[in-house]
Amino acid sequence: MRTYPIPIAPDTNPVPNYSGLSVVRYGGFLWHQMETPVGLTPGVKLSKRGESCSHSILFLFAWGDSSIEMAKINGSVVQIGLMEYINSAILGGIYHKHCLVLLGQ
Secondary structure, rough: OOOOOOOOOOOOOOOOOOOHHHHHHHOOOOOEEEEEEEOOOOOOOOOOOEEEEEEEEEEOOEEEEOOOHHHHHHOOOOOOEEEEEEEEEOOOOOOOOEEEEEEOO
């Protein structure tokens, strides 16, 4: 495991290793995007796609709904087969976007 000079608290973010000092960990100060797929239910057809997103600016202003329920509604997904988190940041977090993508039937 790699160590860092700045202490990093335990990660409770649903996207492993993304919270905290992700720019230090992964680089990409100007533009950063990380996609993390999470398998949920084997054998489910991936015929429908639902997406929900939340946004923030300067860590002060936030809007949107990136919940599982909103993604299910947006894509008419009843049974989830695959879930994917997509996190994007510009200028180290001046603008941040967190999306949840569901694939299922």
